Amino acid sequence: MRPSDPWGGPKILTKKRNGAYTWQVIAGSAALGLVVAAGAVLAAGPWDNGQRKAERALAAAGDRTGGAHHGRPTPDGPRPAPSAPAVLPALGTTTHDAPQDTAALRDTLAPLIGDPGLGDKVAASVIDTATGEQLYGQGATTPMTPASTIKIATATAALSVLGPDHRIATTAALSPDSRTVTLVGGGDPTLSRAALRAMAADTADALREKDRDSVRLAYDISRYTGPVLHPISPNVNIAPVTALMVNEGRVNNTDRGPAKRTDDPAGDAARTFAAALKKAGVEVTGEPREARAADEARTVATHRSAPLDALVERTLTNSDNDIAEALARQTAIAKGESASFAGARRAVTNELKKLKVPMAGAHFADGSGLDRKDRVTPALLTALLARAADPDRPGLRPVLTGLPIAGFSGTLGGRYAPDAEGTGLIRAKTGTLFGVNSLAGTVVDRQGRLLAFAFLASGSIDAGQAEPALDALATALAGTGG
Template structure:
């Protein structure tokens, strides 16, 4: 039986349309020397206001998503891949302190727990609730200082479910850079008789992109006087089994270097859906129809095969920047994008773009970042595989690293996290009246008997805390999720 995962809900647009004209304060568009403080201020204000308007208006993976945070998280160096854009120069400028911003919002600046002893009294009873199953682990880190404020089973390997996407996306950003784009190309053989649609591994390729590729191809062939052609499609960029170990499943399509709309057979763009068992063939057949619409005839059905030696590129489509793909993967818990990002990391490392190659490449990249990997096993990129094992310490440290000044390329890991009560898989898990709404951003994880939550919270002092809560042996997903949400909420309240 297929394992259930998060079922993302549509964002509550209707509740917040009145905020659409709100302007982002200038001080939120820059960070300070300690990026965690800028992110804490941004999380507080953006969660309570921008998340109510600008975030929802832009969409969870639009280039305008959480623009105030993106402007503040300027990438300081160019990185990764053959297809990338330049990044904006310049260092972050000072920003208002988080406590001042919270005070301006009318948030009480009460005393937050001081170190591990204060949090122990708050979190330990909540972790001991039976709803969290038989094994529970937790780590809380001050993102600005790196100080571990609370730990329980910090080094215990646990099945993370979809929170493993935090590791997958961080590895891809570190390897390729946030501006990297995944190409899909069309090549023409030296004898001008064979067109080949070459998949680069972009799971977000859609009919509009294929239509644009067909139009560009038609113009190129018309200019060169080429007539009817044979159409092939090349998926050789990926290797190994295409089927995820969980088997045929509505939560993920067969992993292929060429697919359109993530192999979905309905009109959805997130969550479970009926999937094709031949994503590459379906994409190629759609492309053939679009070529015909553009005036290029094909002799027969497209066939699978590598582009002939000496073929030249006649059209190229580039995916959205990796930063946008990361945000979409995290906001909507998108399994197809996560597996694609793991394979892109493998290709950059010179590993086979397979489940095994991706595991080695992602692990090596996290090790290079100096993260604690004892007991970790990254069996897949999405978290659907129960063989995945990570520790709460690894996830919390990784989130803190993404918030710090040394690795700005990792910032999309934070900006992509669902916002409590507003977006993605946390859109319906916090009431509008909850004191934590907008102050928590976290990745959810759900498999049968496994529930997890890892992200950031702004505490009562305005500190940005990175946390990871992992539970196994749970029997009621709803009760487990409520208990995890209560734990995260406790971080925002502190001790008064």
């Protein structure tokens, strides 16, 4: 079979050494390894030695595209290079039993968390990831609507169950009589037209071996169950959730952000495959029909997605709702649950309980955060970030490496000015729904401590006021601990 070329390109994740992943947590402007067009290298928290960053190529190319439902458009073209932040000490040199001045931290955050732009309800948690000690809390155990910060939970559960190397397979199966080819969806929302062309070429080769030049075409989407429409659908932020789709069901050439979505992603994928078969010299008789592949059918072509760590990074960096829902369903399948919204909720909940994080009040109505019925606490989000920073859990590291970087990538790419104090230092997942704004991520304080934070706000009337207020809170953490 011909090798496929998934969007993520060659996998150069931190390699295994003696059967175990290696990782290195370092901080400071020379430690992160995010190379931008101007060549600046800025610090922004933990980094896996040798880790391929999902948004690195985007940042280097000057891509300023935001996430699926966050922020406002930013001008095209190159952006001035920000001033390099002060170099911070490597985490390994920090004395973590030095006294924490929690009173000073409280005094620093109190006036900022009271910003009226955040709305009428704000909950917060700040912890030292090395010790698990809560350094600041306001309603830290209060369940709140998290918006897209819930993707941190979805990604953590998926990595915990499946591991960073897991790939989602799409296959073509040939019936025993060689008269029918079935395109079997595995749940990869990033499946591309190029991948289908490669699969069609392999399928054509297999048919020629059987002296056949025409087939019927079916498509199998039985891997997923339950409703395909998210409660907010139809919506430009998410396609129908099916096990077979091309480019997240987008009807144009965009690969991120809001876009018009097809109402039949599986059928469109099958028709695209049919056209590719025709170009490969195979006649497809009739229209593609939905049907399960026969148990005796033989796999003649396979495409595998980028590895899960890359999918997680893309999900978090760009706040990709379609991949987030796929991650939740892949988790459900691995846990023996139905691959539906309900099954994913059970699977994510049960897996996170195994990580011994505070789950009181948590409710995962979906994997993306678009559902307003979602509930998490700030304490849960900071605990998950601490688990991802745990040197004994290297498989969870993409939860940190996928977080957008202030002023540079993903949904934080346009929220920090080039010369802003927090630019390049803060890594955080954003969350935005009408009246709901959130920010959860990591920052290194002046003592070199890696802090995890989560700020969840509701009741705001203007995201243009809430977002700067959240950014100011994260920036203030970078200046504490001196």
